[in-house]
Amino acid sequence: xxxxxxxxxxxxxxxxxxxxxxxxxxxxxxxxxxxxxxxxxxxxxxxxxxxxxxxxxxxxxxxxxxxxxxxxxxxxxxxxxxxxxxxxxxxxxxxxxxxxxxxxxxxxxxxxxxxxxxxxxxxxxxxxxxxxxxxxxxxxxxxxxxxxxxxxxxxxxxxxxxxxxxxxxxxxxxxxxxxxxxxxxxxxxxxxxxxxxxxxxxxxxxxxxxxxxxxxxxxxxxxxxxxxxxxxxxxxxxxxxxxxxxxxxxxxxxxxxxxxxxxxxxxxxxxxxxxxxxxxxxxxxxxxxxxxxxxxxxxxxxxxxxxxxxxxxxxxxxxxxxxxxxxxxxxxxxxxxxxxxxxxxxxxxxxxxxxxxxxxxxxxxxxxxxxxxxxxxxxxxxxxxxxxxxxxxxxxxxxxxxxxxxxxxxxxxxxxxxxxxxx
Amino acid sequence: xxxxxxxxxxxxxxxxxxxxxxxxxxxxxxxxxxxxxxxxxxxxxxxxxxxxxxxxxxxxxxxxxxxxxxxxxxxxxxxxxxxxxxxxxxxxxxxxxxxxxxxxxxxxxxxxxxxxxxxxxxxxxxxxxxxxxxxxxxxxxxxxxxxxxxxxxxxxxxxxxxxxxxxxxxxxxxxxxxxxxxxxxxxxxxxxxxxxxxxxxxxxxxxxxxxxxxxxxxxxxxxxxxxxxxxxxxxxxxxxxxxxxxxxxxxxxxxxxxxxxxxxxxxxxxxxxxxxxxxxxxxxxxxxxxxxxxxxxxxxxxxxxxxxxxxxxxxxxxxxxxxxxxxxxxxxxxxxxxxxxxxxxxxxxxxxxxxxxxxxxxxxxxxxxxxxxxxxxxxxxxxxxxxxxxxxxxxxxxxxxxxxxxxxxxxxxxxxxxxxxxxxxxxxxxxxxxxxxxxxxxxxxxxxxxxxxxxxxxxxxxxxxxxxxxxxxxxxxxxxx
Numbered sequence: 061x062x063x064x065x066x067x068x069x070x071x072x073x074x075x076x077x078x079x080x081x082x083x084x085x086x087x088x089x090x091x092x093x094x095x096x097x098x099x100x101x102x103x104x105x106x107x108x109x110x111x112x113x114x115x116x117x118x119x120x121x122x123x124x125x126x127x128x129x130x131x132x133x134x135x136x137x138x139x140x141x142x143x144x145x146x147x148x149x150x151x152x153x154x155x156x157x158x159x160x161x162x163x164x165x166x167x168x169x170x171x172x173x174x175x176x177x178x179x180x181x182x183x184x185x186x187x188x189x190x191x192x193x194x195x196x197x198x199x200x201x202x203x204x205x206x207x208x209x210x211x212x213x214x215x216x217x218x219x220x221x222x223x224x225x226x227x228x229x230x231x232x233x234x235x236x237x238x239x240x241x242x243x244x245x246x247x248x249x250x251x252x253x254x255x256x257x258x259x260x261x262x263x264x265x266x267x268x269x270x271x272x273x274x275x276x277x278x279x280x281x282x283x284x285x286x287x288x289x290x291x292x293x294x295x296x297x298x299x300x301x302x303x304x305x306x307x308x309x310x311x312x313x314x315x316x317x318x319x320x321x322x323x324x325x326x327x328x329x330x331x332x333x334x335x336x337x338x339x340x341x342x343x344x345x346x347x348x349x350x351x352x353x354x355x356x357x358x359x360x361x362x363x364x365x366x367x368x369x370x371x372x373x374x375x376x377x378x379x380x381x382x383x384x385x386x387x388x389x390x391x392x393x394x395x396x397x398x399x400x401x402x403x404x405x406x407x408x409x410x411x412x413x414x415x416x417x418x419x420x421x422x423x424x425x426x427x428x429x430x431x432x433x434x435x436x437x438x439x440x441x442x443x444x445x446x447x448x449x450x451x452x453x454x455x456x457x458x459x460x461x462x463x464x465x466x467x468x469x470x471x472x473x474x475x476x477x478x479x480x481x482x483x
Numbered sequence: 484x485x486x487x488x489x490x491x492x493x494x495x496x497x498x499x500x501x502x503x504x505x506x507x508x509x510x511x512x513x514x515x516x517x518x519x520x521x522x523x524x525x526x527x528x529x530x531x532x533x534x535x536x537x538x539x540x541x542x543x544x545x546x547x548x549x550x551x552x553x554x555x556x557x558x559x560x561x562x563x564x565x566x567x568x569x570x571x572x573x574x575x576x577x578x579x580x581x582x583x584x585x586x587x588x589x590x591x592x593x594x595x596x597x598x599x600x601x602x603x604x605x606x607x608x609x610x611x612x613x614x615x616x617x618x619x620x621x622x623x624x625x626x627x628x629x630x631x632x633x634x635x636x637x638x639x640x641x642x643x644x645x646x647x648x649x650x651x652x653x654x655x656x657x658x659x660x661x662x663x664x665x666x667x668x669x670x671x672x673x674x675x676x677x678x679x680x681x682x683x684x685x686x687x688x689x690x691x692x693x694x695x696x697x698x699x700x701x702x703x704x705x706x707x708x709x710x711x712x713x714x715x716x717x718x719x720x721x722x723x724x725x726x727x728x729x730x731x732x733x734x735x736x737x738x739x740x741x742x743x744x745x746x747x748x749x750x751x752x753x754x755x756x757x758x759x760x761x762x763x764x765x766x767x768x769x770x771x772x773x774x775x776x777x778x779x780x781x782x783x784x785x786x787x788x789x790x791x792x793x794x795x796x797x798x799x800x801x802x803x804x805x806x807x808x809x810x811x812x813x814x815x816x817x818x819x820x821x822x823x824x825x826x827x828x829x830x831x832x833x834x835x836x837x838x839x840x841x842x843x844x845x846x847x848x849x850x851x852x853x854x855x856x857x858x859x860x861x862x863x864x865x866x867x868x869x870x871x872x873x874x875x876x877x878x879x880x881x882x883x884x885x886x887x888x889x890x891x892x893x894x895x896x897x898x899x900x901x902x903x904x905x906x907x908x909x910x911x912x913x914x915x916x917x918x919x920x921x922x923x924x925x926x927x928x929x930x931x932x933x934x935x936x937x938x939x940x941x942x943x944x945x946x947x948x949x950x951x952x953x954x955x956x957x958x959x960x961x962x963x964x
């Protein structure tokens with residue numbers, strides 16, 4: 061990705077540098093005004109009025125995206141990629157767009173919902189696990205989110221618009237995940253919500269010789285104790301607060317993402333979900349063959365990956381097996397340690413190993429949005445959803461397809477043509 | 484390209500086939516099964532020659548000669564076969580098989596396991612001054628420069644919790660991987676029920692669990708939490724996690740340096756735990772080093788009240804005597820595990836009425852056992868002596884499998900004087916009774932669970948092997964299938 065340096069919008073300064081544009085595919089300058097510092101709100105309002113009238117447009121917040129096809133709600137590639145955006149939202153899909161709107165035309169391209177990585181370390185500054193004790197109910201990943209991290213630009217340029225920054229796998233209860241975007245209405249990365257799912261881990265990394273628990277039996281025992289104490293509202297080693305995320309998790313109101321690499325870990329998840337009425341999503345699961353049938357219908361979904369081309373067959377077929385038995389499958393990319401394109405690569409590897417292509421497309425868009433609890437906001441190209449759109453030169457699962465442009469919240473945050481990526 | 488696609492399709496197809504086959508076996512059939520064999524060892528009376536077993540809904544419906552075959556029943560006829568109840572190992576250990584992602588495991592291929600680590604360690608002479616420890620030999624790092632290796636080479640995971648010396652509130656079932664290859668190996672040896680006992684690296688460890696070795700996952704767990712296990716002797720001080728950091732390198736003494744280092748310390752931790760539990764019950768405070776964790780107290784009180792059974796592992800005569808003395812102090816009933824030198828305590832065990840789960844039998848100890856100093860006086864005729872003294876005992880293979888597995892333990896015992904009937908009883912009916920499963924397992928009798936093994940000849944013959952294994956009336960292993 062040689063784009064990042066030359067991209068117009070600089071997240072560091074927040075200054076505006078929308079690429080020079082011509083004709084109807086340009087970005088209306090009105091959008092730029094919105095990203096000025098808040099101190100200049102009054103001034104921007106004036107400028108906004110002026111520029112709008114100067115452009116002579118009736119409704120400058122609206123525009124049309126025109127391509128050859130789009131990825132529909134089922135994950136299929138459907139003909140007719142016409143999308144009308146109003147402000148931050150999609151207002152119309154297909155049909156004839158209003159005549160007088162500016163048009164961003166991408167002949168032959170495919171519109172795809174912004175890609176979503178539902179478990180990543182993108183933009184993390186410093187570590188993602190506290191080490192003194194294994195239960196960290198009040199830690200929130202938003203505090204580790206560095207919105208000026210350069211990786212965020214790379215991820216954006218690869219089509220990743222939304223990601224969940226998650227505490228790592230070294231704690232039994234690692235903390236709450238923060239849902240972030242690689243761009244926002246002002247062109248800068250932003251925090252969408254700090255009320256993401258709770259991150260738990262049953263991986264062997266949880267067992268440490270210098271604190272409780274040191275073993276699987278210790279880990280599961282401690283987890284049950286935590287849940288039981290919260291369940292009956294008694295105080296324990298920590299006093300539950302009213303809005304405590306672990307309390308919400310224990311009550312089944314908050315989803316828990318549980319690192320469960322092995323089949324035994326997944327079985328432990330199922331037992332916990334059954335015993336305490338929890339809403340659980342096992343993640344990083346590689347051991348599908350023995351549990352895919354058992355899992356079906358008992359978890360909210362499952363997160364597979366990250367994958368790359370060296371991933372063994374056992375892990376690669378997992379996504380297909382879970383999906384075939386009816387479990388919603390999301391795929392996690394390996395950002396930022398893997399290349400920016402790793403999310404799409406993982407979906408392609410899973411598709412090659414048996415995941416149906418529509419399911420593979422949904423596994424990096426609609427399903428992760430659903431599992432993160434923001435399915436009504438992002439992850440789909442439909443009226444009412446936030447206008448997060450990736451313009452691919454072809455099928456997103458085809459690794460030859462390039463990212464032509466990325467829109468986040470209605471604004472074109474990345475444009476390959478301007479970034480010198482034209483081929 | 485086409486051939487590539489073909490290969491991928493073929494591989495996927497194979498995976499799917501295997502998968503659906505596994506489902507087919509798992510779902511099994513609970514219809515009526517009839518087994519006909521040359522002889523049936525019922526363990527509930529005399530063997531029946533030319534007998535028939537009728538199984539319905541997972542349970543044995545009838546056993547006898549000349550029974551009518553019900554309509555539509557599946558008949559498994561093995562004219563030379565000999566039927567026994569599925570074998571029961573009352574003191575089994577399952578390899579924890581922590582996934583490879585456990586940081587930096589030094590061995591390539593296969594899943595890392597505690598046994599393997601200990602085996603590798605034992606295979607090298609670490610006292611040899613010329614020996615240089617490497618990650619492959621499982622040795623501890625010798626200098627601070629090797630410290631990055633420390634986390635990789637230490638077996639920092641066991642299936643019992645190490646954060647305290649007293650963890651009766653932790654459950655062994657949580658550390659058992661039901662997908663472990665160990666279960667398949669046990670099944671091949673004719674073992675259908677196991678009691679998985681806690682690790683011996685703590686003075687008072689977790690609660691064991693009773694499992695079936697095959698069948699659908701939903702029917703594998705017979706009892707989640709059973710007896711609390713205590714360990715006396717060298718194991719708790721030798722095998723517990725310790726602070727391996729060189730002097731002045733590591734942190735100040737931590738939970739890792741709290742361990743008892745002697746038999747005296749082990750005994751002290753045992754007594755303090757139960758006295759502390761009584762103090763809490765009396766509303767008094769507890770204090771001092773090695774306090775039991777808060778969550779352990781209710782379980783310890785249940786043990787004192789006789790509501791939760793207690794097992795004690797002791798190998799040497801002096802440790803067995805310690806066990807008898809400590810339990811007399813708290814008026815506790817218990818079952819003795821391993822008991823290598825039980826032959827030296829026969830009158831005392833008989834007088835105390837303590838049942839023994841003896842084993843494994845060996846002349847040369849292997850694995851972690853070879854690292855202890857408690858294996859110098861084993862005797863192969865110990866089972867015979869226990870039987871002659873009238874002490875109730877079961878045989879166990881613990882972590883041993885295959886050629887050293889449970890049925891071989893029984894064969895070795897027969898070789899040293901036990902009768903085949905006594906030996907068979909020691910791996911079926913007696914362990915069932917010790918686990919509180921009398922009449923439910925370990926016998927071929929109406930009403931018992933249909934856990935059966937059809938052997939190719941008399942089970943304790945050297946050439947005998949399981950032809951068919953059933954658990955809860957499901958065929959889980961069948962030779963030729």
